[in-house]
Structure formats: structure tokens, C-alpha cells
Amino acid sequence: MKFIKNKKKILFLTSTRADFGKLKSLIKILKTRKEFEVYIVITGMHMLEKFGNTYHEVKMHFRSKIIKFKNQSLGDRLEIILSKTSERFSKIVKKIEPDLIVIHGDRVEALASALVGSLNHILTAHIEGGEVSGTIDDTIRHAVTKLSHIHFVGSSAAKNRITKMGEIKKHIFNIGSPDIDAIIEKKLPTIKNIKKRYSIKFNNYSILLWHPVTSKINTLREDTNKLIRFIDRLNENFVIIYPNNDPGSKIILNCYEKIKNTKYKVLKNLRFEYFLALLKNAKFIIGNSSSAIYEAPMLGTPAINIGDRQHKRMNSKIIKNLGIDEMDVLKIYKFLKSYKPIEKKFYGYGNSDKKFLNILLKPNFWNISKQKFFSDLKKNQ
Numbered sequence: 001m002k003f004i005k006n007k008k009k010i011l012f013l014t015s016t017r018a019d020f021g022k023l024k025s026l027i028k029i030l031k032t033r034k035e036f037e038v039y040i041v042i043t044g045m046h047m048l049e050k051f052g053n054t055y056h057e058v059k060m061h062f063r064s065k066i067i068k069f070k071n072q073s074l075g076d077r078l079e080i081i082l083s084k085t086s087e088r089f090s091k092i093v094k095k096i097e098p099d100l101i102v103i104h105g106d107r108v109e110a111l112a113s114a115l116v117g118s119l120n121h122i123l124t125a126h127i128e129g130g131e132v133s134g135t136i137d138d139t140i141r142h143a144v145t146k147l148s149h150i151h152f153v154g155s156s157a158a159k160n161r162i163t164k165m166g167e168i169k170k171h172i173f174n175i176g177s178p179d180i181d182a183i184i185e186k187k188l189p190t191i192k193n194i195k196k197r198y199s200i201k202f203n204n205y206s207i208l209l210w211h212p213v214t215s216k217i218n219t220l221r222e223d224t225n226k227l228i229r230f231i232d233r234l235n236e237n238f239v240i241i242y243p244n245n246d247p248g249s250k251i252i253l254n255c256y257e258k259i260k261n262t263k264y265k266v267l268k269n270l271r272f273e274y275f276l277a278l279l280k281n282a283k284f285i286i287g288n289s290s291s292a293i294y295e296a297p298m299l300g301t302p303a304i305n306i307g308d309r310q311h312k313r314m315n316s317k318i319i320k321n322l323g324i325d326e327m328d329v330l331k332i333y334k335f336l337k338s339y340k341p342i343e344k345k346f347y348g349y350g351n352s353d354k355k356f357l358n359i360l361l362k363p364n365f366w367n368i369s370k371q372k373f374f375s376d377l378k379k380n381q
Contacts, residue, residue, distance in 0.1 A: 004360075041068070285301060
């Protein structure tokens, strides 16, 4: 097999604790190879003190060739964040002159980076495009797909959607979801160490992870308070994790500040491996995080999805979906009592990093055209 001869500059962008969890194994494996010079741009939620300045976590794992910048103040509108990110990222790209930009998911930072890559004729790879959730995230994610040249998807369903969007089939690679790599490696910290580190005093617990839905800001305070009152009725210990920094996060945090229940522990942020271990040992997770769709089933943890932030995601019998006005204690305990983990792996087998590396090592990969073309579906396709 022929491999690339000239060293390639790869520029990753991370803007949240979640996308770093997805990108970390890919960055790590490329950094072991002499064929690649890897740069990491840190921005977004990582740079906000309110959310724990999680750029420290990135720097703890990777110490060289890191560029960080603050692209927002808490409460900035998404289009303002998009504008600020585009301007700063453009200057970084001009200086580094990367051969490949790698971005993940559906954040405005990914959209800004894809726009810069596309307009400057730089190969741009999108991780986990083709997913659907049923919110504004879909609009951003699909826009990133259309701006990107290469697609590393997490499932066959995602690959099919991207094909229907007119993307060239041979430029779409199903590598699975990279965060599954960390689960399969089984190198997670012990629950004893996690409880000590984050001062979690109770033995048994469940997790609440609740994010704002930007199209439903008007009812967010009411919905959040409904959810808090509901988990009060469950009479469980809860680890409550801060939401992402989307518009509306302030509303959720204000609701959390009023919590007086001693059975709850509120955490700003967690290292990704710590979160996985906490999730693995939880009684269940409730809220509207994609972690309930991706990681929880892989870890054998029951997941209760509230509202419609994830209602278009890949579903299964091991996830309980309830509307905000459908929450019922008996329904929850009936679900938990009947819960049985499944072995089917919708998002890969924990070897995304190796698949990613092998694709980048092939010379033909670097010959992919920077001029995009729409690929019409053939009849009956």
C-alpha cells in the first residue's frame, strides 16, 4: 500500500468539552505519526470561566502547537459568535496554511471554520455530519456538511443522508463515533477517584444533563423548573452537570442556583473520561443531551430523553422518550424496572481513530478536489 510522502499540516478546532471528547482520539493517533504536523485551535465554551475554562483539559492532553482565542461573551447571539470566529480563524489559517481542517458537529464555530476552509480552498473534513436531532443544530450541521469536502460519519444512516444531500459517495467514510474509542479502551478512571475529585458524597446517583433549545427560549425557564420539580419527586440523588453555552444557558443556570436540595451535586464541567465513568456507574441519565443517545447505551446506562432536542436522533427501545408535559414517576420506574442493555453498536466498535488514520495515510485522499460538485442520486437510489 502506498502512503503519503510529504508531511501534512492538520488543523483541528475544538469549541466544547463534548466535541473535544470526539476529537481527542483522532488528534492523539495523528500525533504519533511523523507524516503529520498537528495543530489545535481552542475557542468557544472552552474559554468561558463560567463553564470552567475547559481549555485547560485540552492543554493537559496536548501541549504543543495550540492556539486559543476567546470568540464570545456569555449571552452573545449566535450570528455574532459566527462573525467573531470567522475573523479570528481566518487569520490563523493564513498563518499556518494547513493541508486539512478538521471540525466536528453542529456548533457555530464549526460553521465558521468550514466557511473559512471552503472560501480559501483548503480541504475541510467534517466529523459526525449527517446526524439529525430536530432542532436548529440540524441547520448548522447540514450547512457544515455542504461546505466540507470530506465526511467522517458515525453511522450508515448518516452516510445515507449525506449522499442524499448531493455529496460524493467516495468522499464519505463511516468510521463510527470517535468517543466510543474511549469507552472500548476501558481506561476510564475509577468511580472512587471521581467522587473524591468532585466531592460527590452519595453512593448511588443519577445524572441530569439539560441543554437550552434555542428555538424555545420563551418556555425554557418554565420547562427547566418543571424538570427540576419532577426530579424532586423521584427522590433520587442527582449529579447535575452544567449545560452547554447556547443562548438560554443563563436561564438554566439561574434555575440551578436556586436549588437547595442536599441530594443534588451541581458540577460546572467534567473531563470527558470522568463523565463517561460517572455515566457508566449512574442509575440513569435524564435530560436532553446526545450522551443519552450515544454513550449511555454503550455503557449500559438507562437513558430518559425529555423534550424534543434529540427527538430525531437514532432511537432504540433502551431509550425512554417523554415530552416535558409527559413526565411521570410511574413511567420512569416502570422503564427502569424493565430495562435490559443491548449489545448492538449503532455508532461503531471503538476503532474510529485507526480508521481515520488509515484513510489520511492514503495518497489519493489528498487528491480530493477542493472544488465541490453536486452528485445527483441515480434512479432508485
